[in-house]
Amino acid sequence: MADPATYRPATGTIPVEPGVYKFRDGFGRVIYVGKAKSLRSRLNSYFADVSSLHPRTRQMVTTAASVEWTVVSTEVEALQLEYNWIKEFDPRFNVRYRDDKSYPMLAVSMNEEFPRVFVYRGARKKGVRYFGPYAHAWAIRETVDLLLRVFPVRTCSAGVFKRHNQIGRPCLLGYIDKCAAPCVGRVDAAEHYAIAEAFCDFLAGRTDRLVRELKRRMADAAAELDFENAARLRDDVAALERALEKQAVVLGTGTDADVIAFATDELEAAVQIFHVRDGRVRGQRGWVVDKSGDAVDLESGEVPALVEQFLTQFYGEQVAAAERSVGEEAATAVPREVLVPALPDDAAEVGRWLSELRGSAVQLRVPQRGDKKALMETVERNAAEALVQHKLKRAGDLTARSAALQGIQDALDLDSAPLRIECVDISHVQGTDVVASLVVFEDGLPRKSDYRHYAIKEAAGGGRSDDVASIAEVTRRRFARLRRDLAAADADAAAAESGDTEPGLPGIDPQTGRPRRFAYPPNLYVVDGGAPQVNAAAEVLDELGITDVAVIGLAKRLEEVWVPGEPDPVIMPRNSESLYLLQRVRDEAHRFAITFHRSKRSRRMTASALDTVPGLGEARRTALVSHFGSVARIREATVEQITEVPGIGVATAKAVLAALGEDASSSTPG
Structure with missing residues (x-):
């Protein structure tokens, strides 16, 4: 815990103009960004009696090691600069109002030839219209079900759309007139796009015009004695009005x-x-x-x-x-x-x-x-x-995390609680496609933006010894990166001090302008395994001269905690929050490694059968697999069907079928 007096700037050096300031920790990370009408007044308030500060402010100023500021001419500039810095540096002590991805939204993929309506969670994508968020996914589905009667836009996935296009029959929604069935050509792309635009217009609030138009058409149909069409339009108007009733009117019409x-x-x-x-x-x-x-x-x-x-x-x-x-x-x-x-x-x-x-x-x-x-x-x-509701739900979680970190510190006799934990795990199948994952937990919670995966270079074959070599390789690569980043930061600071370059920001790569995410060590480095794995990691740290990182191994079978150089493991109580947190970290590393391993193996197995085809590059291989869905379906296709893929000619199609036929015969037993 740092004493704020050690980095407090002289009062006279702080300007009185408006500006934006940054607090940094000992590794150069920006941990807080703020703005002030008067920088001098605001910054002096941080260095008053520490005990009188808000608990979170007190924690921030005792974690920080330096403070810097930028003077601006107007407060609007200060607002913009503060927002940009919070977005760039993601300071841990700033309030971050992130979108809660559990909120569902209604999405319309206007970037497709045949737009699709679907329920969506997550980050927004270019070319997609979004409406909401809604409190519940079922509320979206109820609304969509009502509106499909009037706006029969497609709701099926790309795979379903393609399948019904191939068989020439629409799905159930097409038969009951809740889809315009563009898959079988009932409407063309332009007509279907117009339906999707009308759907979006209704959800965007332009409802009165649409309802008036339907009522006018209903009256015209009735006047022409076309009562069947008038009845259908009457039901469409009723469906729109029911959808509108689900959105409560709370303010005057036209209020945004x-x-x-x-x-x-x-x-x-x-x-x-x-x-x-x-x-x-x-x-x-x-x-x-x-x-x-x-x-x-x-x-x-x-x-x-x-x-x-x-x-x-x-x-x-x-x-x-x-x-x-x-x-x-x-x-x-x-x-x-x-x-x-x-x-x-x-x-x-x-x-x-x-x-x-x-x-x-x-x-x-x-x-x-x-x-x-x-x-x-x-x-x-x-x-x-x-x-x-949040306090009721999180009270136990906060207490449990604090108890877990304190318990790990006590059990391993660490100098401080391990606020940053990194864990590495290896995944392979009998020594093939060997990969590793590195996951990061800060304050007992996963920090997924700092996750990394590695393709192992040195391991060959299979077995326990290869896991040890892989652990050593990942540890060497991770902490060699740490040493390079620290050395680069020191070199930048020295160059700036000598006047050779402009002063840079500690922890910021001058080439990319982005934070060096791994320019600081973890408090605790966990490897998945027992004594051999943890000793291999410790040897690498000794070789690199890293002395301020605690290393342990967590063995799966008995959940034993191994410490380098110790003949016996540390046994934590099976029901302790500390062991539970270590298990969570290890299991997350295992999950992340397996996900990467499966994707790598899938890419290799998919591409390998087509690798031998002369003149078939990566782009056309990808186009083939995307068009047919799998190598097995390509093998069943005819030359004419393969040539339907853009860029594939008759000669290449014949070569593809020949290569796949040889691949099938070579893999047949006997």
């Missing part, structure tokens, strides 16, 4: 607003946001996050600070995601009105920044009365309930 509310305790904050479009609640989402500490250090209180942090991060991410999408998403990522429980200190600057993102005026305000005030109270109740 996001309503945001918070619930907080001493350490955490819950935020809920309702997306209101055309007066209806179109989506809802929420997060529970650890507070950064700055919120309680501000004179204006914690809620205004939380509001500012949330607005800059959330809408910055929304606009970035919308730019990767199509249609009107980019224009509607920021609504015309943002309703918040309290205005931030820099309300005018935040409002200008949001207006720049939207491209037109955005009103940021606190609702005082009427329907908007009532809706704000509803959102606040949702936030309070979310915080209560």
